[in-house]
Amino acid sequence: MTSSPRTILHVDMDAFFVSVELLRRPELRGRPVVVGGSGRRGVVAAASYEARSYGVFSAMPSARAVRLCPQAVFLPGDHAHYAAVSARVMEIFGSITPLVEPLSLDEAFLDVTGARRLHGDGPTIARTLRERVTEQEGLTCSVGVAAVKFLAKLATSAAKPRPARHGAVAGSGVAVVVPGDELAFLHPLAVKALWGVGPATLARLERLGVHTVGDLAELPRASLEAAVGRAHGGHLHDLAHGVDPRCVEPDLAPKSVSHEETYAADRFDPDELRREAVRMGDAVAARLRAHGVTGRTVTIKVRFGDFRTITRSVTPPEPVATGPSVARAAKDLLALVDVSPGVRLLGVGVSGLGQPGAGGRQLSLLDAADGAPGGEPGPGWSAATEAIDRVRERYGADAVVPATLAGAGGIRVRRRGDQQWGPDAVAPDAGPTDPG
The missing domain is CATH 1.10.150.20 (5' to 3' exonuclease, C-terminal subdomain)
Structure with missing residues (x-):
């Protein structure tokens, strides 16, 4: 006896970042709107369907987007707000099935095989999800329905709206690949x-x-x-041949955590770049702790003005999850790099993630003090880190910061999504320009 095919949904929000912004800026509806960095080194994160009709798409350099559509309105990205809206959308998905696999803030797979008896067949569930998202969040999404993941994703493309100068031309909203008709x-x-x-x-x-x-x-x-x-x-x-045995995997653990930033002008000062490494290391460590994981390997990424890109990595003696330990490793790596040609982009990341204490750890006589050199600080600092996390959760990310992050211009912290799409046209924190 053969079992009935699975029912997999692929849900993709329509122009998510732009659509979220238009809820806050309804006066911009009907105009070509772009979310992303507006500077010469910026990148398009999302474009309205009006902007897409001019050939503007995500991941395009902003300078090219401006040439294609000079009248486009550029809005800076607000990653924290998008993440909050995304969390609510994912809750809507979770109200149908616990088997939700987010792919990004605006995209997810759902296995609704076990929900068919309660909520109806795949197309019915897809229509229900679209209605709930629109009613609760004022946003639209497109849904593909199939028996396997990659066909559901391909079906979503067929359901999407089409760009036009006057706005989106509505698509079907739901596209179904009927079992037996896959090929x-x-x-x-x-x-x-x-x-x-x-x-x-x-x-x-x-x-x-x-x-x-x-x-x-x-x-x-x-x-x-x-x-x-x-x-x-x-x-x-x-x-x-339509074969895709992968299952929908909810709650996938991250494989790495990183932060990188493109600067409006190349940076040449080693001391300034070390402070940037501390900022990013502190932000990356906070995200590690939020996920409840530690990391084995710290990596820096350096892109120079001529687009030459290098990475350098180190594996400290102990897994890392605190700002000082990540920043120390990142600074040590940066010290080995000649930054005199000018740095266009700097990134700090941690990989080899695992649960704290997994695999055990070698005890050190230094544990009672500051921790093993190059590794995670000792128990005293761990307690302080927990206190810092609680203070930041209540009062904001800049409530407690490493001393090196405080300067004449005030305190600047790195939050997830900051400068993700490059600098804006006017960047108040731009570094020194090339004197030549």
Whole structure:
């Protein structure tokens, strides 16, 4: 006896960041609106459908967006607000099924197989979700319904609104891939629609005469694996035949935590960059503790003015989760980098995440004092960190900060999402410019 197919939904909010901003700025409705950094080094985070009709899309350099649509209204991103709205939207999803796998602030997979008896079939649940999101948050979303994850995601694209100068042209809102019709839906699509088909893979496939998913399905598995590699070829072969065994995985633990910032002008001062590393290290450590994890490896990312990018990593003796330990490792790594060419972007990240105490730890005579060199501070500092977290939770992120972050211009902390899309046209904290 065969079991009935799963019912997977892929939900994608429509122009999420822009739509959230328009709830606060309704006078901008009908105009081309862009969320992102407005400076010459800024990046588009989201564009309204009016802006998209001019060719403006997310991840595009803001300078190009301005050339394409000079009348666009640029709004700075507000990551904290988007995260708060996203949390409420995810709660709506959770009211239908506990099997919710967020992919980002505005996108998630839901396995509603177990909810069909209570809430109806997949399309019915999809329509219910759209109604609840609109009623409770004033936002719209598009939903794809299928028996496997990647087909549900592809279906969402078919349900999306289309850009136009006068606003969005409404799509179907819900698109369904009926069990048994998977290949009829899938094979006419361009092969680049599949996960894992980027520019390099696409070029290899086109040399083999593969342009559609149907072309790919006809290619022998051995030929595909020879062209793009065994693992990648096997993956694409399965997708071309509608095979995707992955389950919806709720509450996925983060694999890494990082913060990076692009500066409005290149930075040359090592002392200033060390302070930036402290800021970012403190912010990254706070997020580690919020997730209840520690990290094994600290990495810095440095991009110079000519776009040359390097990374440097270190694994301290003990897992890290406090601002001083992350910042100390980041500063030590930065000291090994010649910043005289000018730094365009700096980032600090922690990876190798795990639960505190996992795998045990080597006791040190220094534990009672400041902790092992290069590792996590001792018990006294851990208690202080807990107190700092409580104070910040009540009074804000800048209530308690490392002393080095206080200067003539006041206290500046790094919050998640700060400068995520590059600097604005006017950046009050811009560093010194190149004297040449």
